[in-house]
Amino acid sequence: MKRSNTVAFISAGMLTPKKRDHILARRQLYLNYGALSLATILDAMGTETVLVHGEHRGPAEVLRSLLEQGVLPSRYPIMLSIPSFYALPWAQEFCRLARSTDPDAKIIVGGRWVVGPDPDWLREKLPEADLLISGLAEPQIASLLTSAPDLRILPAPRPDIALNHTLVSGFERYQPSIEASRGCGVGCAFCEERDIPLEKLGAPDQVASALAAVVAQYSTSEIRPYFQSSMFVPNVKWGTGLANAFRASGLNIHWRTESRVDVLTPETIACLAEAGLRVLDLGLETASPTQILNMNKSQHPDRYLNKASTLLKACNDHGIATKVNILLYAGETTKTFDETRSFLDDHKGSIAGVSVGPVVAYGPPKTADILLRDWYRSGAMPVDPDSAYKCGISTMHLSRDFDAQSAEFASLELSRRYMDTEAYFNLKSFSYYPRDYSRADFDRDVAASDESQLPFRTS
Template identity: 70%
Template sequence: MLDNPPDLLRLSASVNAFKTNKRHCFPSKAAVRGSLLEMRRSNKVAFVSAGMLSPKKRDHMLARRQLYLNYGALSLATILNDQGFKTLLVHGEHREPSELLDALVQDGTFPSSLPVMLSIPSFYALEWAQRFCKLVRLADPSAKIIVGGRWVVGPDPGWLRKKLPEADLLIPGLAEPVITSLLTATPIVRRLSAPTPQFVLNHRLVSGFERYQPSIEASRGCGMGCSFCEERDIPLEKLLPAEQIAAALAMIAGQYGTSDVRPYLQTSMFAPNLNWSAGLVSAVRSRGLEMKWRTESRVDALTAETIACLAEAGMKVLDLGLETASPTQILSMRKSAHPDRYLQRASKLLKACGDNGVAAKVNVLLYAGETAKTLTETRSFLDEHSEHIAGVSVGPVVAYGPPKTASILLNEWSGSGCVAVDSRSTDETGITHVHLSREIDAESAELASLDMSRRYMNANAYYRLKSFSYYPRDYTRHDFDRDVDASDKSRLPFSQ
């Protein structure tokens, strides 16, 4: 990978007077090392959120425009910044690793006397991370590379060590309690308790922060036991106080210099009661805030009365984990032991969203054991509630993780006829796509996902939902239409 001439040429663009390898006409490894080592080292901690070489679902121009703020890495950068360290968070997005490293060289951040902190938010970012680590080690053999990202590092650090031999340390859990120690000669690498942070993220530490919508981490954990969920056994923590959320909204407006931002209240299951929601309305009003925000929850976690309060407090988009409306699949996923009650509450919640001007984006997961019958059950429910659905996100289940953890899911799913498309991918990438059942293979599942997405979402709906949170803040409808024209229409998840 490192002998790829374009990679090295991009990396070296900011470094003068490289000696060249005449035979290949690109800078030699020794030249890259020597030129960088001659540069003065910075005293800045660079946090790098690993990007993706291609989008995790379908590769098209619209998917490559999306920005996902790595609020976990930003939490760590904020802690160190508050302690007096100079910190910076850069996102790989869909750039080449060499392009990002070159940018760090150009602005004087790299090389540094302090570690490079690499956060890998998902297994889809692993290959990007591998390339980045090799480039860093090539450019500066003495650089200290510390890798985190609990969903990727945590399952099997030994497996990841083989994938990232250049890494000096792998941090398996949440790093807030140990981040300061990682800059010392005696780093703490064991897992420590890390409750929801009580501070507001400093978004100005993000390179190009104006492009990103901000985040507020409202709570951690879930603990509802869904079979496919990473947080199924992690207890749900208490929400931050409503007044604290309102104060965070105000501070974010100050960071951006405008209230025209749309924060995401990050939590795996946003489940406030009516009193908390009323308190947020009061706190927001007392501060004169009129900020629109977004969050996510289960379809059976909020009441209609609570939705009405939250809408008053500024909630405009709610991502709902319906996943399925098939009683069989509800039980298989362990979403609920009472499918009828689950669907009744989902129905009331969707109606409440519609009545209160909250855009409900419904997540649907085609799961192991899926059949034409179970798909029809889900489709019928969505048809019945389509007037209250602002859009959908539909895709087949994937087994994430190395063999040590993915095999547990794959063994469970095998009882319903679900098998891996390529069993080697589990060890190679940590991503295992599956044939859902004997009736629905992987290709059929993808087609069914696209069909369902297009059934409930047109281009206007897709743009409204994506631009609210994920497209760059200066991305316009004109930009969107241009990208639609440049995309393969067969890959787009909405009707024209």
């Protein structure tokens, strides 16, 4: 059997979309920048690499394409990245097919949110995998190609080199990523990074240099990068430095990022707007004082909401579109839901859109049970008590007021209250739809969709 000299990274796709299965959800693209970081490191060392995203294609189609291109079989291991538990069924099917196609293939599986919580549980779900890699693999990625892989969990600060997007199969369709920082550590009860310390942001000159490299990769400035950071917390000095670095480099790029509602000041927002920030995903999560405390978002709900109000106004004043994330949480009641809706109503003019959904416990029993025990005390319970073991995704009945079905209905209702077709397209097309996906394409997909599944008003 002839084998290639290419390291194939596969980002596991999803058999069905995360929230609701409709055409628009299947159009979305999510760049696996963690896997791309590993591919970039190997490429810089002279090893031929490629990153293929499963998206919503079937595992068999992805595997067949790799075989037809001669990427597989390879003399190197297959590097399978599982970015979320929603991608696990896809990964299971891909591993079965890859093993039956090439019994001698070595399959290495990564994806810290899926592997890390309980490798023994995942090994049971993926018996074809030869190695499971917990944590971030940049320090030992080269060793994984050898007969003596380094399996230690090592510190992995953000690499200084720019991601090489040309290694992504069909990269022109994806909006690029700039990794600004890692970690968070603020301690929100539901967050997977609650205990991972926040790293310092990359220096403005480094960010500008990385972005200039990405512009060269795409051969155009018509890109909309996402500055990846679990909690983007620049100050005025950093924002001013970024604007100056962009001007010095001749960069005029509009970009997007995410942050909390209580960590950015109006002065910083003004600097970031000057540096090209145009869309900000804000983790408000709730405007109910009770739920703010339950989520451990803040010990001072009034202060938290005042800062949220100030930030929303500042973004609106400086031309930054805000997409507000809302999480219906364990113990949600009609009263707490109404408090959140009232806050959103009061700030409707400063909100470009919302993303709403019920909280989910991710992970196998070893980690999920910790959350579930806490949520039980709030009156919540999993729809299927065995779901943590079965798939690592525990959907919830939130309370007597909000069983799972009611929570889904309320989520859709709240989304449609603040988003019409235009707002939804503007937000999604900025970062998540293919770069060549036009408004005409979108309108055709809307017309072919079941409107009851769409999170925006169509009339």
